[in-house]
Amino acid sequence: MVSMRYDLPLGVAELRALAGAFERDESCQACASLVCPGWEAMPGSVDRDALERVGTLRDPAIDDPTVAEYHPTGTTLWSLAAPIAPAWFPYNRCDVWRCATCHRAFLRYTEYGGYYNEERVRELDARLVTDVLLSR
Secondary structure, three states: OOOOEEEEEOOHHHHHHOOOOOOOOOOOOOOOOOOOOOOOEOHHHHHHHHEEEEEEOOOOOOOOOOOOOOOOOOOOOOOOOOOOOOEEEEEEEEEEHHHHHHHHEEEEEEEEEOOEEEEEEEOOOOOEEEEEOOOO
8 A cells, every 4th residue: 555645746656556556446436426537627526525635746845836738649638648747737736636435546636727716636547657757
């Protein structure tokens, strides 16, 4: 099991471990409404108490994380196959959560628009996690 580390960002190995730490149970009622292989707005029907925070991807040493995205194969933010690149937007602003019942892991962040705030969620897929860093 991956240890809880609220103060430091989780690494790529920890993300992959979290993604594989559950056996997919399509019948899990606690997170059944979260069918989100790509980014989606958090459904209003989700019982947020059924999810537990297990870590963050936010680097506390970076005051203003980049809004640049990483899409080497032409994907977009909304693509189901978009890479999960922790150093890049929006992953650099995410917390990592899991279902308290089946332990399926999710990424969550809040999009701050001009006239709205929208909480977004994406299932953590180990096959899409990449450790590519920003070039500074």
